[in-house]
Every structure is written in structure tokens, then in C-alpha cells.
Amino acid sequence: MAVEQASGGAHGGSGLDPLHQFAIERIVPLRIFGLDFSFTNSALWMTIVAILASLLMVVGARNRALIPGRVQSVTETAYEFVAGLVRDNAGTEGLRYFPFIFTLFIFILFANMLGMIPGSFTVTSHIIVTFALAILVFVVVTGIGFAKHGTAYLKLFVPDGVPGWLLPLLVPIEVISYFIRPFSLGIRLFANMMAGHMMLVVFASFVLMLGVVGGWLPLIVMVGLNALEVLIAFLQAFVFALLSSIYLNDALHMHH
Amino acid sequence: MAETDGTGQDRGRAASADEAQARERLRAFGRKLDAARRDEDPGKRPGASSSSLLGMAFRIATELVAGLALGGFIGWLLDRWLGTRPVFLLIFIGLGAAGAFVNIFRYANRMHAAARAEADRNAAARVPHKTQGGE
Numbered sequence: 228m229a230v231e232q233a234s235g236g237a238h239g240g241s242g243l244d245p246l247h248q249f250a251i252e253r254i255v256p257l258r259i260f261g262l263d264f265s266f267t268n269s270a271l272w273m274t275i276v277a278i279l280a281s282l283l284m285v286v287g288a289r290n291r292a293l294i295p296g297r298v299q300s301v302t303e304t305a306y307e308f309v310a311g312l313v314r315d316n317a318g319t320e321g322l323r324y325f326p327f328i329f330t331l332f333i334f335i336l337f338a339n340m341l342g343m344i345p346g347s348f349t350v351t352s353h354i355i356v357t358f359a360l361a362i363l364v365f366v367v368v369t370g371i372g373f374a375k376h377g378t379a380y381l382k383l384f385v386p387d388g389v390p391g392w393l394l395p396l397l398v399p400i401e402v403i404s405y406f407i408r409p410f411s412l413g414i415r416l417f418a419n420m421m422a423g424h425m426m427l428v429v430f431a432s433f434v435l436m437l438g439v440v441g442g443w444l445p446l447i448v449m450v451g452l453n454a455l456e457v458l459i460a461f462l463q464a465f466v467f468a469l470l471s472s473i474y475l476n477d478a479l480h481m482h483h
Numbered sequence: 484m485a486e487t488d489g490t491g492q493d494r495g496r497a498a499s500a501d502e503a504q505a506r507e508r509l510r511a512f513g514r515k516l517d518a519a520r521r522d523e524d525p526g527k528r529p530g531a532s533s534s535s536l537l538g539m540a541f542r543i544a545t546e547l548v549a550g551l552a553l554g555g556f557i558g559w560l561l562d563r564w565l566g567t568r569p570v571f572l573l574i575f576i577g578l579g580a581a582g583a584f585v586n587i588f589r590y591a592n593r594m595h596a597a598a599r600a601e602a603d604r605n606a607a608a609r610v611p612h613k614t615q616g617g618e
Contacts (some may be wrong), residue, residue, distance in 0.1 A: 369587070400578055400581045403579055404550075404582035404586050405582070406553060411545045411586070462538050466538045
């Protein structure tokens with residue numbers, strides 16, 4: 228029944244539109260000073276992510292039982308996981324910025340995981356969202372670097388033990404490699420989430436096209452892909468937090 | 484567990500000598516914990532799984548893409564501004580690729596160091612196990 232309806236909606240056997248799921252829809256149109264401030268489906272899901280993440284943390288931290296219950300042990304596991312990550316990669320000094328990394332990790336993890344629910348909207352599949360997060364990390368880390376080292380932080384761009392005549396070539400490369408960080412951080416998360424979700428829809432359209440006879444094979448593949456996507460959803464949140472703490476380490480300790 | 488926690492808190496509120504003692508006990512416990520972790524089966528250690536290898540592969544690929552994209556974008560902007568197409572585009576694509584390689588190289592170095600440290604730790608942990616097994 229559902230298969231018939233869905234394939235009826237597709238155009239000329241071309242299957243579903245894999246990009247339709249990323250469409251931004253205005254839920255509450257709003258214009259202020261000629262700028263579009265509409266409350267969109269993306270904003271709605273960001274709000275849901277923030278509320279659910281906060282709820283888990285508040286409920287998990289409410290009882291503070293010595294022997295944790297289910298929710299508390301989830302919260303504690305997440306806390307210890309990220310705390311270990313920050314300690315291993317940015318040192319004990321980096322733990323001062325643990326709340327920042329933890330917030331990033333939980334937000335991205337929840338956004339990715341909620342995106343796995345059929346019919347939901349994956350916030351992190353839009354490059355503007357992931358890039359905004361990456362720029363936030365970049366600005367905060369650079370700010371910490373300058374606050375801690377002053378203008379000496381610029382020495383990060385001058386490798387030691389290099390003959391002077393090579394510096395005009397190496398300093399621009401160092402500067403560019405520093406500015407690549409927010410781009411690679413943002414592109415990685417966005418590309419992984421978008422590619423995965425597109426692949427799911429493409430395989431789903433194979434199921435619809437091949438019907439009851441041949442549709443079982445892509446259906447089996449889809450089950451596997453779904454499992455892979457859950458793994459990637461976690462992995463990308465982890466990688467984002469990991470790289471943020473590695474960059475933090477560079478800003479705090481200034482050696483490569 | 485509950486008992487030690489309670490007494491630790493009470494001592495913290497008492498004289499500073501007791502506090503130092505409590506801290507020393509905490510530190511001794513930390514050392515014991517570290518030793519226990521080292522003796523643990525290294526195969527079960529988190530982070531050493533294939534999922535982090537997958538993350539690594541993604542990371543290297545996107546680093547290159549981001550480097551080329553950023554270099555190309557800066558070069559294109561400069562060219563449009565100065566009207567010197569395609570001089571800066573070519574220069575900055577080269578710089579972007581070089582910058583990406585620098586990042587990848589550093590990342591590989593870091594991973595190599597981590598893998599070596601891990602191997603050393605495992606080797607150190609294995610030796611006492613073997614002598615125990617022999618006796």
C-alpha cells in the first residue's frame with residue numbers, strides 16, 4: 228500500500244528525489260529588517276535536539292545516586308567519554324574548556340542520531356550549520372591562543388629550525404593549513420551526513436522500482452546501511468570533538 | 484564505596500593534615516587504577532577499534548578537499564579583485580594543497596606516535612604477565 232503510494236508519487240520511474248529530504252521549509256514565516264528570520268524545520272529540529280539533550284543531562288544529573296540508574300549511567304558514560312577525550316588530547320589544562328567540547332559533542336551527536344529517525348530532519352546535513360559550528364570552534368580556539376600567549380601565538384606559523392630564505396614559502400603554507408581547519412571540520416560532518424542520507428533514499432527508491440520481486444536485495448542492503456549510518460552518526464560527533472580538542476591543545480601548548 | 488566516600492568528605496572538612504592524608508590516599512588509588520588499566524587486555528581498549536580507522540580515512544580525504552577548496556576560493560577572490568586571472572588561482576591552489584599535506588603529515592605523525600606509545604605499553608604490560616604464567 229505504502230509502496231504503491233510512494234512509487235505513484237515518483238516521476239516516470241526515476242524513483243524518489245534524494246535531495247527532497249534536505250529541503251528547508253518555513254514553519255513560521257518571519258521577516259525583520261528585510262532579513263528572513265523564519266522559523267524553519269531546521270530550526271525546529273535544532274530546538275528539539277537542544278531540548279532532548281538538556282533533558283537527558285538534567286534528568287541524569289538529578290538524583291546523583293552512588294549506584295547510577297539507567298539515565299544517570301548514560302549521562303555519566305557520555306561525561307567520562309568526553310572528559311577522557313579532552314584529557315588525552317588537550318591535557319589536564321584543556322579540561323577547563325571541557326564544557327565547550329562536551330556541548331559540541333552532545334549537540335552534534337543528538338542532531339545526527341535524531342536525523343536517523345525516519346521523517347525527521349538532519350540538522351547537520353546542511354553545510355551552513357556544520358560550518359557555523361566549525362567557525363565557532365576556530366574563533367574560540369584562536370581566541371584562547373591569543374589570550375594565553377599574546378602575539379607570541381603568531382609563532383605557530385613560523386616552524387623552528389628552518390633557514391630564513393624558506394620562510395616566505397613556509398609561512399603562507401602554515402597560515403593556510405591553519406585556516407583549512409574550520410573548512411575541513413565543517414565539510415567532513417556535512418558531507419558524511421548528507422552522503423549517508425542520500426544513499427539511504429537512493430537505495431529506498433531501488434526498493435520501490437524493483438517492487439516485490441527484486442526489491443528485497445536493496446532492502447537488505449538498506450538495513451546494513453542504516454547500521455553503518457548510526458555508526459557514522461556517532462563517529463562524526465566523536466571526530467568533531469576530537470579535532471576540537473586537538474586544536475585546543477595546539478592553542479594551549481603551541482607545539483606540533 | 485559509600486563508607487569511604489563519607490569518611491573522605493568528613494576529613495576534608497576537618498584539619499588540613501587530614502586533608503593532605505585524604506589527598507595522598509586519593510593519589511595512591513589513582514596510581515593503582517592506572518596500573519590496573521595498564522594490565523587490562525589491550526584488545527579491549529576503546530578507541531583502538533576499526534571505527535577510528537574509518538574516521539581517520541574520512542579525515543585525510545576531507546582535509547585534501549578542504550585545502551584545495553579554500554586555496555581555490557582565495558585565489559579566485561584575489562584574481563577577481565586584481566583582474567589577474569589565473570595567476571593567484573594557480574598559486575593558491577598549490578598553497579592549499581601544500582597546507583592540506585602539512586595537516587595530514589602532522590596528523591599521521593601524531594597517530595604514529597600514539598601507535599608506538601600503545602605498542603610500548605602493551606609490550607611492557609605483557610612481560611610481567613609472561614613471568615607470572617611461567618611460575
